[in-house]
Amino acid sequence: MYAYRPTNPSDPTARLRGRIVLAVFAGILLVILGRFVQLQILQHPYWLERAKASQERTIELPPQRGTIMDRTGTVLAVDVRAMAIAVDGINITHPDAAVSILQDELSLSRTELEAKVYRDSYFTWIDRRVDFDVAQRIRKRAEEADVYGLVLIDTWKRWYPQGQLASNLIGFVGTDGIGLEGIELAYDEDLQGVTQVARVLQGAAGRTYDVEIIEPGQRGSDLILTIDAGLQFICEEEIRAGVSRFSALGGMIVLLDPHTGHVLAMAQDEGYDLNEFWNSTSEERRNLAITYLFEPGSVFKVFTGLAALENNVVTATDTFNGNDGINIAGHVMHNADNESFGVVSFGEIIEHSINTGMIRVAQLLGEQPFYDFLSSVGFGSSTNVGLPGEEQGILRPVGEWSGLALAATSIGQSVAVTGIQLVRAVAVVASDGILRVPAIVLADEAEPRVGSESRVCSPATARTMLELMRTVVESGTGMWAAVDGFSLAGKSGTAQKAVPGLGYVAGKYTSLFAGIITANAPDYVMLVMLDEVRSGSASGGYTAGQIFQRAATRLIAHERLTPF
Amino acid sequence: MMGLLAGILLAGALAGLCFLYLWQGNRIQELTAASEEAREQLDAAVAINQILDVRIEEAFALERIARIAREQLNMSEPTIIRYVRLPTDESK
Secondary structure, three states: OOOOOOOOOOOHHHHHHHHHHHHHHHHHHHHHHHHHHHHHHHOHHHHHHHHHHHHEEEEEEOOOOOOEEOOOOOEEEEEEEEEEEEEOOOOOOOHHHHHHHHHHHOOOOHHHHHHHHOOOOOOEEEEEEEEHHHHHHHHHHHHHOOOOOEEEEEEEEEEOOOOOOOHHHHOOEOOOOOEOOHHHHHOHHHHOOEOEEEEEEEOHHHOEEEEEEEEOOEOOOOEEEOOOHHHHHHHHHHHHHHHHHOOOOEEEEEEEOOOOOEEEEEEEOOOOOHHHHHHOOHHHHOOHHHHOOEOOHHHHHHHHHHHHHHOOOOOOOOEEEOOOOEEEOOEEEOOHHHOOOOEEEHHHHHHHOOHHHHHHHHHHHOHHHHHHHHHHOOOOOOOOOOOOOOOOOEOOOHHHOOOOHHHHHHOOOOOEEOHHHHHHHHHHHHOOOEEEOOEOEOOOOOOOOOOOEEEOOOHHHHHHHHHHHHHHHHHOOOHHHOOOOOOOEEEEEEEEEEEOOOEEEEEEEEEEEEEEEOOOOOOEEEEEEEEOOOOOOOOOOOHHHHHHHHHHHHHHHHHOOOOO | OHHHHHHHHHHHHHHHHHHHHHHHHHHHHHHHHHHHHHHHHHHHHHHHHHHHHHHHHHHOOHHHHHHHHHHOOOOOOOOOOOOOOOOOOOOO
């Protein structure tokens, strides 16, 4: 049986043994303490960095770009959450499974995916704009298949719910979220927000324990356009149908509110799907209303007439020789179809678009007053509508005018305009003589647009011209544009196209109709332009006038305008 | 003997408090992680909700509605609209 036997303290062997044990323990303790001092004090910054590197990461979430809406709140462009997917080709596990999952979920070929996944690189982009729900599925399937090495990064994807509608106006953003064309480019600074930066603390298996926002970031500002999606849709449908019906090269419709300068529609036959902009050509993406220059032809008689009326050179009842043929600087200028009208009033010159009569009116007016008026209504300078790439048009200064220039300009030759310039100038007639800077974005009411309007003629002059333009639709060259039950005003134009190096070429015309809806309540101004009609008559009244008639009929129904 | 007992009790209490501190600290971490996970799920649900909103917008796109009206419902734009003057009360 074991019995406790105390050690004899005076036994020197026992004392030595006790000291050895104590020394060993003290030594171990010292080593531990030393290591502790080394790790916690001497190497503290180093190990702190290592810990942070494995537990913390700083992430940047790109800002949500502002939404673009039409004036009724219809969403035209919006950012939705998406994921950018990349692959770590060095550390990826089960690459075959990864390829299969990505092939199932993304529209990418297996060969393409294999080239990316098996690439000898730590980071290769697979797709930078994957729909959020698709990315979530990929993440889940990858976890189930033990695939590690797919990198999913939060981002945004620009989405255009209306597809092709107003595509030439809205434009698009690139993969890095920067506006590249149209409104997206022009208002990029407003639409872009500020990137959010956050520090994330993660434990084992990527579990998040804490998120610290370092930079709060800011969503981009929303943009409300003056465009009405319903009217834009009507105009796009009608110009497409019209271009097809008259076998034209192209065409456009621009619709303006003359009392505010708001552009309500900017339509053209060609467009592209904004959600697949990479499949479009630069020609399809071009915004004709601000970049396409053309001679305005007889529509320009409106401005010759306004200038003459404003300068008290004529009244509506003054008479002129309207017979065909007038010799200007050795060059004989004709009426359409060489038709002679005899003695005609100024009103009849507008109504029947008589070239020779209008040239005589311009001769009474003189070059400088005519040029000054044309400049005042904005020809020869950009309208500042706020869209990139706007052309200025061509209006040469009087000093550069040839002997033919006054006569030619009075009937819309030797000048070049854009659609937005022309419709804005016609709006002067509908707004009692006020010229307004056209707007494409609804302005903040707290910040009125400075210098956005100016008076270019008296209300009386504008109303006289409005009445004359009413006769154009009722009994003149614009009868095709008439809408039953409504009194409209307008002016047609058929301009020969000048080809560089060849001058005016037979058979190539620009067909135009500029109309005011309605003559009694002039709240809408619409310009229809067709480029090179190739089937039948190219007369602006007949071709563009009919497109105007259809578009105006639908506009009247859409806006519920009161007849009679 | 009493001193030894008090020492043992004190050590026990200290150990208990240490355990409580560690246990609660761990619990807080667990709850924070669960909360973060729930936040991520909410975030994902909000994102998917927004995508569904956009798909609704797409479904209501004018071009799509017009195409369905024409192709599936055989509707067409009226070619001629006649406005008729209705007699007023005085002219009846």
